Amino acid sequence: xxxxxxxxxxxxxxxxxxxxxxxxxxxxxxxxxxxxxxxxxxxxxxxxxxxxxxxxxxxxxxxxxxxxxxxxxxxxxxxxxxxxxxxxxxxxxxxxxxxxxxxxxxxxxxxxxxxxxxxxxxxxxxxxxxxxxxxxxxxxxxxxxxxxxxxxxxxxxxxxxxxxxxxxxxxxxxxxxxxxxxxxxxxxxxxxxxxxxxxxxxxxxxxxxxxxxxxxxxxxxxxxxxxxxxxxxxxxxxxxxxxxxxxxxxxxxxxxxxxxxxxxxxxxxxxxxxxxx
Amino acid sequence: xxxxxxxxxxxxxxxxxxxxxxxxxxxxxxxxxxxxxxxxxxxxxxxxxxxxxxxxxxxxxxxxxxxxxxxxxxxxxxxxxxxxxxxxxxxxxxxxxxxxxxxxxxxxxxxxxxxxxxxxxxxxxxxxxxxxxxxxxxxxxxxxxxxxxxxxxxxxxxxxxxxxxxxxxxxxxxxxxxxxxxxxxxxxxxxxxxxxxxxxxxxxxxxxxxxxxxxxxxxxxxxxxxxxxxxxxxxxxxxxxxxxxxxxxxxxxxxxxxxxxxxxxxxxxxxxxxxxxxxxxxxxxxxxxxxxxxxxxxxxxxxxxxxxxxxxxxxx
Ligand SMILES: Cc1ncc(C[n+]2csc(CCOP(=O)(O)OP(=O)(O)O)c2C)c(N)n1
Ligand SMILES: [Mg+2]
Numbered sequence: 174x175x176x177x178x179x180x181x182x183x184x185x186x187x188x189x190x191x192x193x194x195x196x197x198x199x200x201x202x203x204x205x206x207x208x209x210x211x212x213x214x215x216x217x218x219x220x221x222x223x224x225x226x227x228x229x230x231x232x233x234x235x236x237x238x239x240x241x242x243x244x245x246x247x248x249x250x251x252x253x254x255x256x257x258x259x260x261x262x263x264x265x266x267x268x269x270x271x272x273x274x275x276x277x278x279x280x281x282x283x284x285x286x287x288x289x290x291x292x293x294x295x296x297x298x299x300x301x302x303x304x305x306x307x308x309x310x311x312x313x314x315x316x317x318x319x320x321x322x323x324x325x326x327x328x329x330x331x332x333x334x335x336x337x338x339x340x341x342x343x344x345x346x347x348x349x350x351x352x353x354x355x356x357x358x359x360x361x362x363x364x365x366x367x368x369x370x371x372x373x374x375x376x377x378x379x380x381x382x383x384x385x386x387x388x389x390x391x392x393x394x395x396x397x398x399x400x401x402x403x404x405x406x407x408x409x410x411x412x413x414x415x416x417x418x419x420x421x422x423x424x425x426x427x428x429x430x431x432x433x434x435x436x437x438x439x440x441x442x443x444x445x446x447x448x449x450x
Numbered sequence: 451x452x453x454x455x456x457x458x459x460x461x462x463x464x465x466x467x468x469x470x471x472x473x474x475x476x477x478x479x480x481x482x483x484x485x486x487x488x489x490x491x492x493x494x495x496x497x498x499x500x501x502x503x504x505x506x507x508x509x510x511x512x513x514x515x516x517x518x519x520x521x522x523x524x525x526x527x528x529x530x531x532x533x534x535x536x537x538x539x540x541x542x543x544x545x546x547x548x549x550x551x552x553x554x555x556x557x558x559x560x561x562x563x564x565x566x567x568x569x570x571x572x573x574x575x576x577x578x579x580x581x582x583x584x585x586x587x588x589x590x591x592x593x594x595x596x597x598x599x600x601x602x603x604x605x606x607x608x609x610x611x612x613x614x615x616x617x618x619x620x621x622x623x624x625x626x627x628x629x630x631x632x633x634x635x636x637x638x639x640x641x642x643x644x645x646x647x648x649x650x651x652x653x654x655x656x657x658x659x660x661x662x663x664x665x666x667x668x669x670x671x672x673x674x675x676x677x678x679x680x681x682x683x684x685x686x687x688x689x690x691x692x693x694x695x696x697x698x699x700x701x702x703x704x705x706x707x708x709x710x711x712x713x714x715x716x717x718x719x720x721x722x723x724x725x726x727x728x729x730x731x732x733x734x735x736x737x738x739x740x741x742x743x744x745x746x747x748x749x750x751x752x753x754x755x756x757x758x759x760x761x762x763x764x765x766x
Contacts, residue, residue: 200565201565202564202565202566203565243569268565268567268735268736269735269736270734270735270736270737270740270741270744271734271736272735272736274735275567275568275734275735276565276566276567276569276570276735277566277567277568277569277570279567279568289569290569291566291567291568291569291570292531292532292535292536292569292570293505294505294536323482323504323505324505326482326503326504326505326506327505327506328506328508328509355482355504355505356482356483356485356486357480357482357483357484357485357502360504363482363502363504364482364502364503364504364505364506366504
């Protein structure tokens, strides 16, 4: 892989993570853990994989991304702003009265947000609908989605899983942000959805397991997904909740809590010091 | 007394622990929100009687039905949005239709959820739950009333919905408060207008009544904590005394307290009336207090509505 490209992705991911921290500090509430765990995947989607144009966010042929785990809105907003869908300054309005950046993504307020989410378990069905529409229209666009591992406890996820395989939605790629945590603790302790790979395979999906913080692995998995015919693709990304901020990493308590100013300062300093891999 | 602010969900967490000590049949279910709904207090005290179903509200409701059918008294908690929204039909067909002894105690109702925004702000739950036969619907006004309602809910048979909030609210009821099912609580008698409130809007009605008094208007204040079955008797008596009624709720004006009171008055004693609530809209992100005033759920709005119904009464 091209080292320059990797460095660019690394810089973008760093910027996205820093913006997540800055936004949450300013908002005083929100969800850092699941935003940081997804940051590297969104970086690849928005800066390499997806065919999108911030100048025309509703172009019919664009690729779509659905953030089914809508509480990770900060990572989506940070990626969209970094990609030019709206000014970076808007990020600091997150969660304020009247702001377009709602606590959970609102498709009618934010350019680049494809569907409104926030209630877990519903986004994958919507992604199915987009992928099916693409098939009906013989369009070439691809649909990407991200679900949480806790979110896999919702029954609707498995209804959607069955549907996507039944309709052979090979234009659909879903990432499972496998960070091992939900609000009340470890997913295996609260209500284990494991073994996730075997479940998705049994539901008829093409399944890959990767390190969700490795750009080469994310890029390769997406390339492989493009080769799959007749099946939807699931990329189970092993991640660390809170990735990049030492005191947030793998701590359930950072699911839905904003950093205080001192904590945000430390987090930003750590992110600045993070080496290029 | 009215200085102390406590969230109704906090009072719920504490009441559950008391209830768990008293009654071995009480079990508590949650769907990955035990820190927010405060069922974690019960989980710590009685881990073997606490069941975390994960993020699976529909399964939680069905499981509670089975537990109730086997003699347990399940208290089921999630956010009001997901408890009543996601699991509506499980509640309707597997809990309420067989009249099972399930207590649905939902937190984070209304727009005072704040920053999480519309997807998490339930403004329809009273409406949809009230429409289900066999359901009792309780909306406590403060911590004192919440505890009393939770204890009482365990004593009666059948499905009960208790609606609670995230935000700390003033305590309006005294130490000597006694909760009576289906009985409105009269805070003030009035002669010009009746303010009927529920939940955190009871305090808002009390403050509006004080403001009105300063302008020489006599307002009665009635707390309707049991929205179903509703206390038609007290509502009609006070409507007769005032001839004008304002309802106030942190909920859509469609199907909630305002609708329930209108149903009573229209059929038995029509008077000029106005509903203060959310005007057929979704909520949004923001600070809870900012949102409450943005959506007109403040004393000023209740006072304006009161003057409006008084004006209409005079035109009759
Ligand atoms: C239907 C529904 N139930 C509950 C919630 C509250 N909630 C928000 S995030 C979350 C935990 C999500 O865990 P996971 O899917 O693993 O996300 P991640 O770890 O990536 O943040 C819960 C229960 C919700 N948003 N929607
Ligand atoms: Mg998780």
